[in-house]
Amino acid sequence: MRAASSSHSMNGGDLVPGGPAVADITTADKVRRIVLAMAPQPPAELSDEHRLVEDLGFDSLRLMELTVVLERAFALPRYRPEELVGVRRVDAVIALISGTVAAAEASGGVPL
Known part of the structure; x- marks a missing residue:
């Protein structure tokens, strides 16, 4: 897994207890880290x-x-603009990405 590159510091370093345990990071945690970094x-x-x-x-x-x-x-296909309408909060971003990842996994698609 690759961390998002950004010049912003990760002010919320305590988002994942115990530090950078990358192997156990969830989809939601990864989305939060990227949103925060950007x-x-x-x-x-x-x-x-x-x-x-x-x-x-x-x-x-x-x-x-x-x-x-x-x-x-997350190795996802490009989102169409109409799929992004209404995504206004962090929880909506998490729901969108989690749903897409779950659908891809269910169809035998994208490995994480």
């Missing part, structure tokens, strides 16, 4: 209720970059 205004502690635009400072370009990074990090 957030223009990263909070001290990321919550699933944080709004991407209002709370974390994402603009339309940065949201497109986040989408591409998530697609690559």
